[in-house]
Amino acid sequence: MTAISRPPTSAVERSVPSASSASPEALASAPTPIRDVNEVLVLKDLRTFFFTYDGVVRAIDGVSFKIRRGETLGLVGETGCGKSVTAFSITRLIPDPPGRILEGEIWYRGANMLWGLEREASYRVNPRTQQIKIKRRFRRIKEANDRMAAVRGSGIGMIFQEPSQAMNPIFSVGDQVGEALLLHRGVEIIDSLLAAKPDAEGIRPAIDAIVAAHAAKTPGELRATTRRLGEIVGSPSIATQAYYLARGAEGGSAGDLATDIERSIRRLKLSGLERNYLAHRRRLMVLDRQRNREYMEEMRAQATRGSTRAAIQRRRRTERYSHFYYGLWGFRSRVGRALKNEMFWRVVAHLEGVTIANPVQVARGYPHELSGGMLQRVMIAMALCAEPDLLIADEPTTALDVTIQAQILELMRDLKDRVGTAIMLITHDLAIIAEVADRVCVMYAGQIVETGLVRDIFSRPLHPYAQGLLASIPRLDQPDKELASIPGSVPNLIHPPEGCRFHPRCPYAMPICKEKRPPTTVEGPGHTVACFLYEGPVAAD
């Protein structure tokens, strides 16, 4: 396997996000609802229903869990048990109508992202027909969506089941990843363009060193010399560019390579007007970032003091017009090309980071030209270029064959160690959970029935449903054992069973199971279960 190089702006060096994004006084004045700073995301009693013509589908009914920093949480369960709906509820991507998050709390970076949920819509039940009428307040919903949009991508990233459908077919891969990069890392990209020194001392010897390393066929030396050139010019993308120019420079002479590198350095020379334009765009991006930060601050502050919405709206108005005004100037201009070039080579560096062997070709290719595994890597690169705190992977390996699955999982595990991103892994494949996850939540019919460390769940599953799931997969140590299956199928969530939702299929069902919903009890360190068979202390939350 190729050595994994770090993307130019490595996440390892970044500071703790909550500290960097909020001003100190805002943090001091706001109450601290997070008990543990290591908790990236806390879900409390989330309820998401779909109001269809057939009736109300109780897709998520009281789900609570936590994800800690750098942890991989597996969410398992049969098809239709609400795993994906949970993920979409977290990012507020539930199609509305018909879906609505009714209640619950989603704590992220010290803010409840569902703040003001009860004012987004009112519900009235017709006493005769028992039908529910919803009156949505679209202005509030839009505000809530805007607040969430500030977090999507940059705070909570997502990758999807079928990567070939999750990419726009008519733009090249480089364009699309570059778009995400510009959206989330635009300020840094422009900064590096403005800070580049195309006339610096010592460029010529550095290029000579690259040519020599190229001639001596030493890949490590080539990497080092190009990186040195990047440092001299002050642009990491030049390093990538020089490296790939050298790698591809097979047919040309050494002189060609030097000219090519010089040409790409020359492209970094910008006129005063162009610098002004870039500065303008940077200002707009800073405004954007600031607004997102204000959204978060507003969310944190809202519990205690009034809203700062008026100020935010004022700023947005000016911003909207200036986007239009300056956007026209940069269209297809020289500086636009410089920006595009910078983005392209950054994309190449990011693709390299997800172990793509020929990133230049891949970046120039279109989605339909790439295989599923390759595209999934691209999706991962796209999600990670914003350096999110949490990556939600919704069945990332389902559409891939087994060998590629292994590579993708290896990549995700490696990225988790390197970047420190927490991962919420949704799958119905227990083998993947065993391979990658630290903790597991077993879901059934919109509820979490068991939570625990991965080894506890696999060695000592408590809930009959978890036991059934594990009994239904083959085991290496018991080759002769017949595979069991859970009788019945996932219930219709419009009319879910009373009491414990699993009782119609449960081999240990008791009379009480039909009447009451079992409380979540603690059965070991970090091991909780919702079943009347166990009588441990009731879990705190």
Place this chain on the structure above:
Amino acid sequence: MASAPPPSPVSSGRRPSPRIAQYKRTWFFLRRNTLALVGLGILIFLIAMALYALTLPIPWNQMDGYCGVHLPGCTYVCTTPPSPPGPNCYAVNQNFPSFIPPTLSTAGGTLTAGQLPLGSLSQTPYSQIYYNTLSGILRGADWSLVIAFSIVVSGALIGLMVGAIAGFWGGAVDEALMRLVDIFLSIPVILFVIITVSVFSQFTIPGLSPFSSRMLLLILAFIVVWWPFYARIVRGQVLVVREQKYVEAARASGAKKGRIVARHVIPNSVYPVFIQMSLDVGTVPLLVGALAFLGFNLFGLSSSEVLPEWGSLSAFSVNQFDAVFGACSVGVCVLPWWQILFPGLMLFLFAISVNFFADGLRDALDPRLRR
């Protein structure tokens, strides 16, 4: 430094080609498509023709060759007898000899140019206004192209905006816009254009000649009834595209509505519009011709004038049939088929060239269709 090119240490293959500009890439793919190239060639020829016609010395609405019957060497047209040269006759512009089929050369004898008054068509069975076909076609080129392209392009732009908004926003916005589209679709195209141009023909736009402002009015009237077709197509397409995974993925990575519409929804919905546009470009001149065929004098033309537009030229000649057959009584009985055929042929060439070119361009631009 090594003088010979050394094999690259870690090279996996050939040198990565430099990033190619979009238009170069499009041209690269277009070049392989013979039909598209043919279409492009014809289109360039037609546009060159239109540009050349602009330089012709005679104003658009004067036919340069009015001969009663096309006789070889017909050089004068007179409004009243006697024969030329006289004060009532003027010289025929000989810059562009008309297409006179050889059979006609024997048709002379009983009629001379001098006998042909240029009054109204119905006054005498002998009189016949024949425009010079070649110069008519040349004159017709610029207005035909301008009318066709301006109506189709602006109609498509309006339709694209309305359709994209309706399809993407959905709900009440969708309902309202689509009912508006239904209302506009219920308007009969020709009737609406006739009424609009007739009613508003009194007003001339300052700075434009009466003819040009009426032409503009015609174009506007067509646009008003033309965009709803595009709005429907685009909306249908947007409804498909907005449910695609990549739109959801864009939303999940923090993109806002405007960016999603501009970057994902519209680029993926324009291709059917493209095809519809290429078909409509041939239809519009025919509809203008239908106006001429119906005989509404929307442009205040005198009876010796004809609207210099291919569809109208063709229709105009068709309208002359009875007059021509009336002339049979004096021994000349020729259906002026060339006057119907050649403008129609130009129309056909125009429509088919746009079609071929648009098809090829779509193939070159849409990465999914490239081979």
